[in-house]
Amino acid sequence: MAKRNCPTHCGDISIPYPFGIGPNKDCYFDEWFEMVCNQSSSSLYLRRAQLEVLNVYANGTLRVKNPIAFFCDGYRGQQPVNLSGSPFVYSGRHNKFTAVSCGYLASVSSEKYLVGGCRSICEGTSVSPEDCEIGVNCCQINIPPHLSVISTDIEDDDRRGREDTCNNYAFLVDQVWFRNNFTASDFSHNNDSVPVVLVWSLGVDNTSVAVFHRFMSNDSRAYDDPKPYCKILNATSTYTRQRLVCYCPPGFEGNPYLRNPCHDIDECTDKNICGPLAPHCMNYNGTYTCYRHIDGGKTKIKLILIGLGAGLGLLLLLTGGAWLGYRFLKKRHTIKRREMFFKLKLEKKISSGEVNVEKIKLFKSKELEKSTDNFNIDRILGQGGQGTVYKGMLTDGRIVAVKKSKRVDESQFSDFINEVVILSQINHRNVVQLLGCCLETEVPILVYEFIPNGNLSQYIHEQNEEFPLTWEVRLRIAGEIAGALSYLHVSAAFPIYHRDIKSTNILLDAKYRAKVADFGTSRSVAIDQTHLTTLVHGTFGYLDPEYFQSSQFTNKSDVYSFGVVLVELLTGQKPISFNKSQEEGKSLATYFITSMQLGHLFEILDAQVVKGGSKADIIVVANLARGCLNLSGKKRPTMREVTAELEGIQMSEKTSNGGQNYEEVEYVRTESIEPWDIVSSSTGTGPGLDCGTSSSLNEIPLLPFKSW
Structure with missing residues (x-):
C-alpha cells in the first residue's frame, strides 16, 4: 500500500510505502526510497542506488536486477552494486553465490574479507539448477547476512578446466528464482543480469524514531491490538548501523510503515487449519479458535458463543x-x-x-x-x-x-x-x-x-591483565576441553559429535574452568555408527578437510577442530589471519604445520608459552596438535588419547623441574602434511562458512587455495 494520493504502481509493480515515486517528497520516507518509473517501458528504478526494481515487498525485502560477471582472459566482469551507506544489504537468506564454470576456483568477497569459494567438476556441457546443486559445471554457496559490498572472481589456478576459458560466469542470484526459472539459455553475453534480493530497513535517527515513537515495541499490548509495532535492531559485527523495522502484530496484515492499524487475517479461509477433532473454525480479531458440533449441531464450546442463543x-x-x-x-x-x-x-x-x-x-x-x-x-x-x-x-x-x-x-x-x-x-x-x-x-x-568470564577466544586474542593465560593455565584449559570431548565421544549415553568446536564456544566459569557450549548443531549417533553423512557444517578455519571432502563427520572431525584450538593456545593467533603474507597462507593450521616442518616452531609461539613452559613439554604439545591436524582422520589420535597425553604432561610438570632438555626431544617424524586450505565444493547453510558437498565429489582431492 502506498500513501494516499501517491502513485501505487509502475506497470505491474506495486510500490508500498516507505518507497514512493516523486515529485511529491511526502510519498517516500527519504531519498534512498525514492523511485523513478519509466512509463514507456514500465521499468522501475531506485533513483539514488541506480538499481532496476523487479518487485517490492513491505516485509523488508525487494528484488532487483543484479549483473552477471563474465570472465575471460583476465577480464573481470561487472560487479554487484556497492550498497555502503544505504538502507539496503544483500540478503544472505534468499541469495546464493553461483559460479558457472568448472575446474576453476570461483570466490566471493565482502569489502574486507573473502567469505567463500567453490569449484565444480567438468562433465558434458549442460548447465541447470540441478547441476549446480551437485557441483557439475556449476557450484553454489551461501553468503553471510548483512553484506553491503560484494565482489566475485573466477581464477585460473592451474587446474584443468574447459578449453573455452571465456565461458565462465559468477553472480549473486535469488535462489527461488534460480531454482524455478533459470535455463541454460540464460548463460549468454546478451543476458547480463539476474534477480537478487535485498533486505531493507529504516536507519535509526531522530526523524525515524520520532515518526514511529508511538509504535515502538510494547510487550504489554493486548493480543487483539491491530496497531503496528516497531523495533530498533542493534548493530552487529557485519551490519554497522542500528536499524528500525516495523511489523503488523501476529494475526494481522497490512503496511506497518503507513502508521495505520493493520487488518485482521481471517485464518478460517484455510480449510485445513483445524484438525479432525475440532474441524469447525471461528475467526476473531487477531486470532481464531477451532471447535466441533455434538448432539445434532449444538456447540460444545459455549464460552466463545455466549449470548448468541x-x-x-x-x-x-x-x-x-x-x-x-x-x-x-x-x-x-x-x-x-x-x-x-x-x-x-x-x-x-x-x-x-x-x-x-x-x-x-x-x-x-x-x-x-x-x-x-x-x-x-x-x-x-x-x-x-x-x-x-x-x-x-x-x-x-x-x-x-x-x-x-x-x-x-x-x-x-x-x-x-x-x-x-x-x-x-x-x-x-x-x-x-x-x-x-x-x-x-x-x-x-x-x-x-x-558462565561469568566470557569465552576463551577473548583471553587468547585480547590483552587481559586480570587473568593472563600462562602456560600452566593454557595446558589446564586444553586438558579440560579434551576431557569434555572425550566424554561426549565415549562416555555419554550415546556418542555425541559437537561439530562446531572453536575458541568462542569455550566459556570460562567463575574459577576460569573451561565449559564447552553451543550444541545447536551437535548430533548423537548410535554406538555402532562410525560417522554422520550431512551437509558440511562448520566454521572457517576449524573445519576438518576430510569432512569437507566426504560430507562424513566422524569423532576425528572434532579432533581436528580441537587441534586448531590447541594451536590457538600455543601461538595466540587467530584461526584465519588476513595479515600474513601469501607465502605463509591465511590458515593458522597451515601456518603452524609449515613452521614446524621448517623448524621455526619457537618463532611463532606466544610469549607466555615460551616464558612458562619447558621446551620439552612445549614440543610434546605441539606434536600433539600436529597429530590432531593430520589430513587423514584415521591417523589422528582419539580425544581419549589426547586427554591422557595432556594429563600426563600436567602430572610431569608437577613432579619435575621442567622435564627433558630441549636437545633431548625430537619432533615426531610423520609423513609430510600438506598446507591445504578449505574451499566449498557445493551448497551450504549455517554459521561461519557452512558448505555442502555431493557424493559425486568424493573422489576429487581437496586442492590448495593458491591465492591465499
Missing part, C-alpha cells in the same frame, strides 16, 4: 464476566498455539527416550521476562547468528543465561529441539548445563547456567 436479560447479567473470561481464554489460546509446535517435537523425542525429562524444567514466559527485565538490551551478554543471550536472575536468586532465538523457521526449531535433546543427556563439569526451556513464546528460549 440467550435472551437480552441473560446477556445483561453475564456480559461483564463473559467478556473478561473471553479475553482470558483468547490470550491463553494464543499462548497454547505457540506452545503446540515445540511440544509436539519434544514429546516425540521424550517418548523415544532421547530427552531426560528430569533435567529439563519448563519455564514460564513471564518468569523469564521478569528475570531479564523484559529482555532489556542492558542485560545482553552476547549476540550471534542464532540468537541473543541475556543475563537473568530467577526468583530463587540464581543467575542464569537466557538464549532467545532471533527468528522462527524450521531450521531454528530443529536446532532448538536438538540442543535440548543433546544437553539433557550430558552431565559433565566441563560442559555448560542446560537448566530448561520455555515453550510459551513465539521464538525458542533456552535457559543455561550462567
Whole structure:
C-alpha cells in the first residue's frame, strides 16, 4: 500500500510505502526510497542506488536486477552494486553465490574479507539448477547476512578446466528464482543480469524514531491490538548501523510503515487449519479458535458463543464476566498455539527416550521476562547468528543465561529441539548445563547456567591483565576441553559429535574452568555408527578437510577442530589471519604445520608459552596438535588419547623441574602434511562458512587455495 494520493504502481509493480515515486517528497520516507518509473517501458528504478526494481515487498525485502560477471582472459566482469551507506544489504537468506564454470576456483568477497569459494567438476556441457546443486559445471554457496559490498572472481589456478576459458560466469542470484526459472539459455553475453534480493530497513535517527515513537515495541499490548509495532535492531559485527523495522502484530496484515492499524487475517479461509477433532473454525480479531458440533449441531464450546442463543436479560447479567473470561481464554489460546509446535517435537523425542525429562524444567514466559527485565538490551551478554543471550536472575536468586532465538523457521526449531535433546543427556563439569526451556513464546528460549568470564577466544586474542593465560593455565584449559570431548565421544549415553568446536564456544566459569557450549548443531549417533553423512557444517578455519571432502563427520572431525584450538593456545593467533603474507597462507593450521616442518616452531609461539613452559613439554604439545591436524582422520589420535597425553604432561610438570632438555626431544617424524586450505565444493547453510558437498565429489582431492 502506498500513501494516499501517491502513485501505487509502475506497470505491474506495486510500490508500498516507505518507497514512493516523486515529485511529491511526502510519498517516500527519504531519498534512498525514492523511485523513478519509466512509463514507456514500465521499468522501475531506485533513483539514488541506480538499481532496476523487479518487485517490492513491505516485509523488508525487494528484488532487483543484479549483473552477471563474465570472465575471460583476465577480464573481470561487472560487479554487484556497492550498497555502503544505504538502507539496503544483500540478503544472505534468499541469495546464493553461483559460479558457472568448472575446474576453476570461483570466490566471493565482502569489502574486507573473502567469505567463500567453490569449484565444480567438468562433465558434458549442460548447465541447470540441478547441476549446480551437485557441483557439475556449476557450484553454489551461501553468503553471510548483512553484506553491503560484494565482489566475485573466477581464477585460473592451474587446474584443468574447459578449453573455452571465456565461458565462465559468477553472480549473486535469488535462489527461488534460480531454482524455478533459470535455463541454460540464460548463460549468454546478451543476458547480463539476474534477480537478487535485498533486505531493507529504516536507519535509526531522530526523524525515524520520532515518526514511529508511538509504535515502538510494547510487550504489554493486548493480543487483539491491530496497531503496528516497531523495533530498533542493534548493530552487529557485519551490519554497522542500528536499524528500525516495523511489523503488523501476529494475526494481522497490512503496511506497518503507513502508521495505520493493520487488518485482521481471517485464518478460517484455510480449510485445513483445524484438525479432525475440532474441524469447525471461528475467526476473531487477531486470532481464531477451532471447535466441533455434538448432539445434532449444538456447540460444545459455549464460552466463545455466549449470548448468541440467550435472551437480552441473560446477556445483561453475564456480559461483564463473559467478556473478561473471553479475553482470558483468547490470550491463553494464543499462548497454547505457540506452545503446540515445540511440544509436539519434544514429546516425540521424550517418548523415544532421547530427552531426560528430569533435567529439563519448563519455564514460564513471564518468569523469564521478569528475570531479564523484559529482555532489556542492558542485560545482553552476547549476540550471534542464532540468537541473543541475556543475563537473568530467577526468583530463587540464581543467575542464569537466557538464549532467545532471533527468528522462527524450521531450521531454528530443529536446532532448538536438538540442543535440548543433546544437553539433557550430558552431565559433565566441563560442559555448560542446560537448566530448561520455555515453550510459551513465539521464538525458542533456552535457559543455561550462567558462565561469568566470557569465552576463551577473548583471553587468547585480547590483552587481559586480570587473568593472563600462562602456560600452566593454557595446558589446564586444553586438558579440560579434551576431557569434555572425550566424554561426549565415549562416555555419554550415546556418542555425541559437537561439530562446531572453536575458541568462542569455550566459556570460562567463575574459577576460569573451561565449559564447552553451543550444541545447536551437535548430533548423537548410535554406538555402532562410525560417522554422520550431512551437509558440511562448520566454521572457517576449524573445519576438518576430510569432512569437507566426504560430507562424513566422524569423532576425528572434532579432533581436528580441537587441534586448531590447541594451536590457538600455543601461538595466540587467530584461526584465519588476513595479515600474513601469501607465502605463509591465511590458515593458522597451515601456518603452524609449515613452521614446524621448517623448524621455526619457537618463532611463532606466544610469549607466555615460551616464558612458562619447558621446551620439552612445549614440543610434546605441539606434536600433539600436529597429530590432531593430520589430513587423514584415521591417523589422528582419539580425544581419549589426547586427554591422557595432556594429563600426563600436567602430572610431569608437577613432579619435575621442567622435564627433558630441549636437545633431548625430537619432533615426531610423520609423513609430510600438506598446507591445504578449505574451499566449498557445493551448497551450504549455517554459521561461519557452512558448505555442502555431493557424493559425486568424493573422489576429487581437496586442492590448495593458491591465492591465499
